[in-house]
Amino acid sequence: MSLPLLQPSTATSFPTSIALTAQAPSFLKSQSTWFAALPYPLSLLTNTESQEKWQIYENLFLASLRTGADATAWQCLEALVARFGKTNDRVIALHGLYLEATAKDEHGLAAAMRLYEEVLIEDPTKFSIRKRRAALLRSAGKTAEAAQALVNILDASPTDAEAWAELADLYLSQGAFDQAVFSLEEVLLVMPNAWNMHAKLGEVLYLQASRTESVGEKARLLAESFRRFCRSVELCDDYLRGYYGLKLTSTRLLELRSTSQKQQQNTSDPSTGDLAPPSTETVKKLNAIATAKLGEIVRRASSGEKGWDGFSKAELSAARDLLDKSTLKIER
Amino acid sequence: MAILASALNIVGLLFLSHAVYSAYEHSLLPTTALIPPTPSRTLIPAFLNPKIDLPLDITLETLFSVVLLCIGVVISSPALMPIQWNVWAGRMERSKEARLVTEVGVGGGNPYAVLEERPGFVDIRRQRREFAEWKGGKGVGL
Numbered sequence: 001m002s003l004p005l006l007q008p009s010t011a012t013s014f015p016t017s018i019a020l021t022a023q024a025p026s027f028l029k030s031q032s033t034w035f036a037a038l039p040y041p042l043s044l045l046t047n048t049e050s051q052e053k054w055q056i057y058e059n060l061f062l063a064s065l066r067t068g069a070d071a072t073a074w075q076c077l078e079a080l081v082a083r084f085g086k087t088n089d090r091v092i093a094l095h096g097l098y099l100e101a102t103a104k105d106e107h108g109l110a111a112a113m114r115l116y117e118e119v120l121i122e123d124p125t126k127f128s129i130r131k132r133r134a135a136l137l138r139s140a141g142k143t144a145e146a147a148q149a150l151v152n153i154l155d156a157s158p159t160d161a162e163a164w165a166e167l168a169d170l171y172l173s174q175g176a177f178d179q180a181v182f183s184l185e186e187v188l189l190v191m192p193n194a195w196n197m198h199a200k201l202g203e204v205l206y207l208q209a210s211r212t213e214s215v216g217e218k219a220r221l222l223a224e225s226f227r228r229f230c231r232s233v234e235l236c237d238d239y240l241r242g243y244y245g246l247k248l249t250s251t252r253l254l255e256l257r258s259t260s261q262k263q264q265q266n267t268s269d270p271s272t273g274d275l276a277p278p279s280t281e282t283v284k285k286l287n288a289i290a291t292a293k294l295g296e297i298v299r300r301a302s303s304g305e306k307g308w309d310g311f312s313k314a315e316l317s318a319a320r321d322l323l324d325k326s327t328l329k330i331e332r
Numbered sequence: 333m334a335i336l337a338s339a340l341n342i343v344g345l346l347f348l349s350h351a352v353y354s355a356y357e358h359s360l361l362p363t364t365a366l367i368p369p370t371p372s373r374t375l376i377p378a379f380l381n382p383k384i385d386l387p388l389d390i391t392l393e394t395l396f397s398v399v400l401l402c403i404g405v406v407i408s409s410p411a412l413m414p415i416q417w418n419v420w421a422g423r424m425e426r427s428k429e430a431r432l433v434t435e436v437g438v439g440g441g442n443p444y445a446v447l448e449e450r451p452g453f454v455d456i457r458r459q460r461r462e463f464a465e466w467k468g469g470k471g472v473g474l
Contacts, residue, residue, distance in 0.1 A: 237422025
């Protein structure tokens with residue numbers, strides 16, 4: 001089976017979605033041949049069943065919905081319904097997704113919502129449907145209800161890292177930093193090796209620190225964020241996002257320490273389990289390491305070295321800007 | 333490196349087959365092959381006691397060819413897969429090739445990226461809106 005069709009079209013890349021949608025008609029045509037419609041005993045001989053096939057159907061469905069090719073999406077959905085039945089969790093969720101995407105007005109959305117509620121009355125343990133319901137509530141702007149739905153999901157299944165991450169994102173979009181940090185910490189309890197979530201938590205803490213007025217609190221949050229970025233680069237070599245955050249937080253920490261001379265050294269309280277803030281030498285050393293690493297990544301990625309083509313262009317240029325800014329400061 | 337490895341393997345195989353064939357031919361010689369039972373070998377059980385005394389050059393050739401083959405096989409083996417978490421993760425961040433999906437459930441890059449994309453909670457209406465805007469602006473950004 002063709003490999004390009006198997007690559008999932010992630011939410012961030014529109015060109016991939018376009019490419020997938022463009023391949024859809026030829027793929028669908030290749031699947032509907034005359035011998036596939038033979039009666040039962042003969043159809044066993046011409047079976048094209050495979051995991052790849054249905055994964056491709058789902059990928060095509062999502063990509064064509066995203067690009068607005070609703071007819072193709074409907075074809076894929078019909079094939080999935082014919083294969084897995086109308087009562088399959090995943091198929092119901094995809095059907096709901098189709099209804100949501102093609103809804104013209106409030107009535108269309110209400111139809112999708114009705115589908116979810118009907119399924120959930122029958123069987124409230126279908127988590128894919130409960131997740132879709134929460135997502136629809138959020139998409140419709142009913143943030144409080146969406147948060148409540150997510151909390152209900154998490155009450156029933158507290159180890160669902162995806163739901164915790166969604167809740168964190170919801171809280172973050174509302175500016176509720178403490179709750180977002182709590183949710184992200186829960187994600188890390190379930191998946192302690194997720195290096196991108198460590199970086200994400202570092203980013204949230206950094207945001208929170210930049211919104212805080214009090215110097216002591218700011219230093220504590222920055223140190224915490226600094227630690228999270230350290231963990232993310234420990235888990236993943238050459239992690240551009242982690243090193244970027246490490247450089248940013250260590251620079252801010254050093255600035256903060258040089259302006260508020262010694263007055264706020266003891267911001268952590270060991271009796272509550274807080275760690276002591278990192279020493280200034282450590283921060284300086286790690287800042288130097290982050291600078292060197294960022295420089296190396298930017299140099300090797302932009303020279304097109306073999307095996308260094310995986311970084312996103314936006315991240316690379318942001319790292320270059322950060323490096324330029326810091327060298328400017330030193331020259332001054 | 334590949335050429336060196338296959339050369340070593342071929343030469344090693346040639347020497348090994350030559351040594352084995354020589355040993356076989358030598359064992360067929362009635363006069364030279366037979367050795368009288370010596371009392372010094374009584375430590376070895378009778379069924380393990382060799383009835384043939386091979387000349388030293390055949391033994392040396394066998395050992396030499398096996399050493400050559402060992403080196404050749406080790407050199408020609410593919411590069412080891414990373415078993416350290418940070419190395420494995422770093423390779424996926426760095427190179428597009430390491431992120432390719434090779435079959436269902438194999439490959440695909442950072443397995444924790446789903447925590448930020450969250451396919452179960454996808455907001456398809458916003459994605460469609462963003463796509464329409466992106467297309468209207470003819471691919472600004474991304």
